[in-house]
Amino acid sequence: MITSIKGGEKAIDASHQLLSKRRRGDPNVAQLSVEQIREQLSLAVDRVMNEGSLYDPTLAALAIKQAEGDLIEAIYLLRAYRSTIPRFGFTLPLDTASMIVRRRISTTHKDVPGGQFLGPTYDYTHRLIDFALLDGCDDEDGLPLPDSDQVEDLHLHHDAGFISRTGLVEEELPDDSQEVADITRSPLTFPSTRDQRLQNLVRGDEGFLMALCYSTMRGYGRNHPYVAEMRHGDVSVVMEIPEIDLEAGIGTVQITECRTIHLTVGKSETPPRYTRGYGLLFGHSERKALSVAVVDRALRGAEFGEERRYPAQDEEFVLSHSDSVAASGLVQHLKLPHYVDFQAEQQLLRRLREDYDKRASEALAKENDDA
Amino acid sequence: MNASVISTQFADPIHDAQQAFRGLLAATSRPGTIVTIPLPIASPAPLSPTLAAIGLTLLDDATPVWLDPILIQEPIRQYLLFNTGARVVTQPDSAAFAFFAKARNLPDFRVFPRGTPSYPDRSATLVVQVPLLAGGRPVSLRGPGIESVVSVEPAGLPDGFWDRWNENAANYPIGIDMILADACSIMSLPRTVKASF
Amino acid sequence: MLDDLALNGEAEEYSYGFLDEQTKRMIRRAILKAVSIPGYQVPFGDREIPLPPGWGTGGIQVTASIIGKTDCLKVIDQGADDTTNAVSIRRFFARVARVNTTESTGEATIVQSRHRIPERPLQDDQILVMQVPQPEPLRRLVTSEVETRKLHAFARYGLMQVRLYEDIARYGNIVMSHDYPVRVHDRYLASPSPVPKFDNPKLHRSRALTIFGAGRERRIYAIPPFTDVRSIDFDDHPFERQKWQSCCARCGAEDSYLDEMLLDDAGNTQFVCSDTSYCNDRLSEGASR
Structure with missing residues (x-):
């Protein structure tokens, strides 16, 4: 019958059944719980929360489970859920200076006011597969779990000023009463503002941003970064309730904050100095925070009279292609049927081909005549 | 906050707002057509239920609203803020919507945002109460949404209104858009409409 | 706002039409401006919805913002109701908006479509919602949004004419078989979405309102009923359908x-x-x- 490729209803149902079956895997293996994902795959959860723009570790873990570990799919699930949540108010800006620090490093100075804390990091692990984890027994190394109260001891006051006191670094922007852009509500406009860019980058695909950052380091728009400070820990979230003139703490979130500084000679009318890049992310996301900070600085080129030559410096290129959900959607839409356009194009091609054949045969006839 | 402020939403907020929007969409895509829309149970006078319905449908915290001298009263400001989240502004050039209890209060349209060549959508919508959408002086409208020509006769418009309207239309794509409302119906005048009389 | 609090008053776990009321209001305002400025692309705050961008999210958000309990929805992809993406979108609305659905063009009050405009002429009480991947007809010539916005601001569309004329000079034909640009109400150059150019003439003075939604690109535009829609052509090379x-x-x-x-x-x-x-x-x- 000529309608062979139609009849999508049954096919979709069957496909969804196959998906559930595959997601469950071998039924003889215990099912993964959302709590296990949240607690034991927390870095995947952090990535999903960042790109999903929603701080909810349990929901992010559920999304990862539902997406069979496909993080871009999980990010999309979280974003779609986020669209359904009404907005009841705004929190005050996070006071990262009063972070309860789990980790804090600076690369520009041997020691910094407040001290360096290595904290949990893979940076210095030997990348050897640990076969002890294979058996899945609890605490196989026999070490006692660190006391969770220990975190409290690391309460540090952030000294944002220390780097500025060198006298060579761009001042941090003072607090202002300017409304902060929200690119999930109002679309990005070009030329963009820095708040729009930073939001876009935080929601952007980690791999894409890392590649852009990498490209600047390989000569495609060098901007000489130093990590002035990278810190990770807990900060309180405070909500403003103007109706009753009250500020109330509504919980804490884990974040990673990265400040980079970059040697900038700049225009002749501005002093040579270090300029800044900045990245603030949910959870423990240092690779991404660094990439965001370096790309943030790359996109500020116009402020310092830099020529825009490379991809990482082109805001339209970076900001329009950073989103993994948008990118994945359009790339995968190539799997949708396109037979109507294909038909139209094929018809056109046939017509062009006929013209071509005609011209070719005429040319051949002429050649024969000439000979 | 007074209890009447709370009790004057749509009877069925989600579905009445949807129906009211479809009324606004039908009116705007077919200028000159009179369309009835669902009304809230009550509204704080002198804000008519029709104007209140348009407010409940389109306003929120992203749409600064300007009120004419008759409407700029504390209970109306509170009603709009409580039910929609919209802030009342005193500068017409920062308004996304402007509400008028009487057409004769219409100032020069150019005091409201009319958009820019790059963003003509960043323009105000003027929502104007008239006594009746019929019985006034007839004029003929032409433009997108109108098959050839449509005759309308809203009452209570000030002298020279249609000349001013045509000036607005002549600046297309920049300009304001207007919604006229009587006791239960609306008629829309998008900036593409041209009047002859 | 009160009505937002009432969101979950419905039995379902999601709000009516999936989108929250704030989002619908924002999209509804964008639609009204789009109708008032035919063919002009109104920026809007696209939301993520359960279907991926590039698969009709713009159209879905438009439909979700206009649809009500009394509507009857038809969804087509490539002209057909039973293509998988059409089935998936139709089911989505049957669930979140609890509307009747139909496969008959005549019965529908809203038709959401990808890549085709129905053959049967649409009527006054019908709305056509088109899914659009790239709303900017000039994008294939100019990559920068800043530049294309300037070109629209001053209706400088010479570039497109030149591109089409170069085709004629080089190939004897305009090498564009679908997503063939149109001029709306003699002002804005617009994309009819990737419909075959066969469908372009159906937009000219259609009795129905057409709304175009581009989710990933965050634009909504519209063509009101009885609006002039002209496919770009030349005196010596008039527009032709397939x-x-x-x-x-x-x-x-x-x-x-x-x-x-x-x-x-x-x-x-x-x-x-x-x-x-x-x-x-x-x-x-x-x-x-």
Whole structure:
């Protein structure tokens, strides 16, 4: 019958059944719980929360489970859920200076006011597969779990000023009463503002941003970064309730904050100095925070009279292609049927081909005549 | 906050707002057509239920609203803020919507945002109460949404209104858009409409 | 706001039409401006929804913002109701908006479509919602949004004319078979979405309102009823629709867009209507070849 490729209803149902079956895997293996994902795959959860723009570790873990570990799919699930949540108010800006620090490093100075804390990091692990984890027994190394109260001891006051006191670094922007852009509500406009860019980058695909950052380091728009400070820990979230003139703490979130500084000679009318890049992310996301900070600085080129030559410096290129959900959607839409356009194009091609054949045969006839 | 402020939403907020929007969409895509829309149970006078319905449908915290001298009263400001989240502004050039209890209060349209060549959508919508959408002086409208020509006769418009309207239309794509409302119906005048009389 | 708090008053776990009321209001305002400025692309705050961007999210958000309990929805992809993406979108709305759905063009109050405009002329009480991947007709010529916005601001569309004329000079034809640009109300250059150019004339002075939604690109635009929509062409090269040598093998239609269907492994093919509703209507009316 000529309608062979139609009849999508049954096919979709069957496909969804196959998906559930595959997601469950071998039924003889215990099912993964959302709590296990949240607690034991927390870095995947952090990535999903960042790109999903929603701080909810349990929901992010559920999304990862539902997406069979496909993080871009999980990010999309979280974003779609986020669209359904009404907005009841705004929190005050996070006071990262009063972070309860789990980790804090600076690369520009041997020691910094407040001290360096290595904290949990893979940076210095030997990348050897640990076969002890294979058996899945609890605490196989026999070490006692660190006391969770220990975190409290690391309460540090952030000294944002220390780097500025060198006298060579761009001042941090003072607090202002300017409304902060929200690119999930109002679309990005070009030329963009820095708040729009930073939001876009935080929601952007980690791999894409890392590649852009990498490209600047390989000569495609060098901007000489130093990590002035990278810190990770807990900060309180405070909500403003103007109706009753009250500020109330509504919980804490884990974040990673990265400040980079970059040697900038700049225009002749501005002093040579270090300029800044900045990245603030949910959870423990240092690779991404660094990439965001370096790309943030790359996109500020116009402020310092830099020529825009490379991809990482082109805001339209970076900001329009950073989103993994948008990118994945359009790339995968190539799997949708396109037979109507294909038909139209094929018809056109046939017509062009006929013209071509005609011209070719005429040319051949002429050649024969000439000979 | 007074209890009447709370009790004057749509009877069925989600579905009445949807129906009211479809009324606004039908009116705007077919200028000159009179369309009835669902009304809230009550509204704080002198804000008519029709104007209140348009407010409940389109306003929120992203749409600064300007009120004419008759409407700029504390209970109306509170009603709009409580039910929609919209802030009342005193500068017409920062308004996304402007509400008028009487057409004769219409100032020069150019005091409201009319958009820019790059963003003509960043323009105000003027929502104007008239006594009746019929019985006034007839004029003929032409433009997108109108098959050839449509005759309308809203009452209570000030002298020279249609000349001013045509000036607005002549600046297309920049300009304001207007919604006229009587006791239960609306008629829309998008900036593409041209009047002859 | 009060009505937002009432969101979960409904039995379902999601709000009516999936989107929250704030989002719908924002999209509704964008739609009204889009209708007031025919063909102009109004930026809007796109939301993520459960279907991926590039798969019709713009159209879905438009439909979600206009649809109500009394509507009857038809969803087509490539002209057909039973293509997988159409099925998936139709089911989505049946669930989140609890509306009746139909496969018949005549019965629908809202038709959401990808890549086709129904053959049967739409009527006054119908709204056509088109899914749009790239709303900017000038994007294939100019990559920068800043630049294209300037070109629209001053209606400087010479670039497009030049591009089309170069085609004629080089190939003897305009090498553009779908997503063929149109001029709306003699002002804005607009993309009709990737419909075959066969469908372009249906937009000209249509009785129905057409709303275009581009989710990933965050733009909504519209063509009101009875609006002039002209496909770009030249005096010596007037606009032409696609034509077929054969008629539909099922219903015999000679005036519809045809899909080429493979019949066997030898590569024999047959042409049938791409618009399944149109084809079925003709068959039930007794037409056949």
